[in-house]
Amino acid sequence: MVVITVMKENDRFVDLQQLRYVVAVSDTLNFTRAAERCQVVQSALSHRIAALERELGVRLFARSSRRVELTDAGAAFLVGARDCLAAAERAVADAAAATGVVRGRLAVGVIVTTAAVDVPELLQRYRAQHPDVQVVLRSGRSDELAAAIRAGELDIAFLGLPEGERPAGLETVVLDHDRHVLVVPAGHRLAGAARVTLAEIAGETFVDFVAGTPARAQSDRAFATAGLARDVAYEAGVVELITRLVARGLGIALLPSAFIRPLAADDPGLALVPVADGPRRLEYLAWSRFNPSPATLAMLDVLGVRARPARS
Known part of the structure; x- marks a missing residue:
């Protein structure tokens, strides 16, 4: 089993599955729905989270018969849990990319008035070339999507901005x-x-x-x-x-x-x-200038865009 180390008074271990369970419960605020998402029985998920809480010495969730809420400790733990899961997924994707196989997750943002690219056709071509990548599509405003890329929530986005305005802090190509x-x-x-x-x-x-x-x-x-x-x-x-x-x-x-x-x-x-x-x-294609994932680089390749090396 893959483990990560959580340092507290002594060395303690938390496995990735426990992190997935915590994230699922925090997203759904319901142990039953979280178990369904993770494809386990509820009793197993509840047991693993309870064991994690004992190991950490804190309660991550406040529970009642009708409600589930993150505690302050749970909210703090959740940030690191998401980061750890993202890092693990990236490690798997990077290892696969080294063998010529693109895997992982690609989060794509798009404004509703995108016209420079036929997005459904693009996603169809991408899927045909990289069937092992899970593609997630999100629509929204250009400023929201640009902020989501900077926050690491999106990998790439199609934006529309007034002439003379560029998305700050991102790599961009005018489409x-x-x-x-x-x-x-x-x-x-x-x-x-x-x-x-x-x-x-x-x-x-x-x-x-x-x-x-x-x-x-x-x-x-x-x-x-x-x-x-x-x-x-x-x-x-x-x-x-x-x-x-x-x-x-x-x-x-x-x-x-x-x-x-x-x-x-x-x-x-x-x-x-x-x-x-x-x-x-201007319609832009935008992505993070810092260490784009193999799935992102593959999308840029499908679009015929060459990514520049990351700047320090």
């Missing part, structure tokens, strides 16, 4: 430059226009992403640069809701052209209009 287009209802007075300017649409009611997000910042900065104010009456976190509100005549929107054009082509309720001085965005 695409894009302009926003105006999205209006099919019957709107501007639906047939060849081109508009921000000044011509500033008086309209807008539907946009939530204030403070990178997706919203792209339009906000464009209007601020032009010295214009606008009314954003509706905020939404997903494009589908934005376009539905626009189609109902509740407002107009500015959205990345590469993403919205295929959707609008199948929606007779929407019309797209070029904006002469509209927002621009």
